[in-house]
Amino acid sequence: MDAATARWLVGPEAADELAGVAAEADPSSLGAAERLRRRLPPERAAAVTAQVALRRRARTKFGERADRLFFTPDGLEQATRPRVAAWRADRLRSTGVARVVDLGCGIGADALACLDAGLQVEAIEADEVTAILAGANLGIEVTVGDAVALLTPPDPATAVFCDPARRTASGRSWRVEDLSPPWSFVESLLAERIACVKLGPGAPHALIPDGVLATWVSDHGDLVELSLWSPEPEPGRSAVLLPGGVLLDTRQAAPPPAEIVRPEPGAVLYEPDPAVIRAGLVDLLAEHLDAGRLRPQLAYLLGADHRPTPFATAFEVLEVLDAGEKTLRAWVRREGIGTLEIKKRGVDIDPAVLRRRLKPKGPRSATVVLTPTLDGVRALAVRRLVGR
Known part of the structure; x- marks a missing residue:
């Protein structure tokens, strides 16, 4: 789109065309495009069609306000x-x-x-x-x-x-x-x-x-x-x-590195928000939660009790399992797991591939967390706790 077309597009004449195309059941259809080209030069017709499509895409981000704004694809x-x-x-x-x-x-x-x-x-x-x-x-x-x-x-x-x-x-x-x-x-x-x-x-x-x-x-x-x-x-x-x-934030004394702890049933696993992780504030959050890390430099935290926080998602540890595929497949079968969420950090595993190999089938759902620990890689069967 050139500058002259852009000036026309934001003007009153184009407003009627934009409204008309937006009202079409399928603005991208051949029929809608043909009707528009009968009234407008090709560059203006293309600009209107593209703008209506961009506004529809923009509703996800801008809501109803998108219908009053002008966009470029990159913008x-x-x-x-x-x-x-x-x-x-x-x-x-x-x-x-x-x-x-x-x-x-x-x-x-x-x-x-x-x-x-x-x-x-x-x-x-x-x-x-x-x-x-x-x-x-x-x-x-x-x-x-x-x-x-x-x-x-x-x-x-x-x-x-x-x-x-x-x-x-x-x-x-x-x-x-x-x-x-x-x-x-x-x-x-x-x-x-x-x-x-x-x-x-x-x-x-x-x-x-x-x-x-x-x-x-x-x-x-x-x-x-x-x-x-x-x-x-x-x-x-x-x-x-x-x-x-x-x-x-860190505008206070920096806490010491969090203690390294072992996971046990009944403990609470915290998954910090990505902003906390990227800001390097995991140890500060651990201090607030009276929690430790599963391994040095690993963002998962483990505490003895649940302390609701907006800065992390909390899970109750139900069971600590060996992370081997044979063990996990037997656990999935024994528990009747049909819907399985696999979370991981610090391990080179594709959750989607592993899920297919475990062949979950049954009426129950479950979440398992694969993570390094002091005792090697473990699979933690967990349950989300309300209040994060």
């Missing part, structure tokens, strides 16, 4: 979940700023959350077509150009938000030299301004500058991003769990 894929964007916008507002500059705004998902939070927004986007669509989404003029060149001098009432592009021709990349804007520019933002930088949750810890708060964000158990915040009077690492926004 939809890369857009922050609204719940996460709202959390970030609220945190930016809590710093006391009145205005946010969004460098590389994409389709405007993060800037939209800032507007919803009552912040003024300046949005900059390098791609003209994307900027036109973002402007329609935001109801403001989006500046087209190089974010590095267009950024104005620091202002104590203004925060800067930056989501460096992490894609190359071969896909996602964590090579510092592949990031855009350049990582040196991102570091200068964090050193000199009120800033938030969004990165993928798998960003190397070595990339994180000193003096910032590094926050790994989990949404309903999905690890979705790492955000870096500055300036921070108490820098460190934190895990935030949405939708509740509960926080676990």
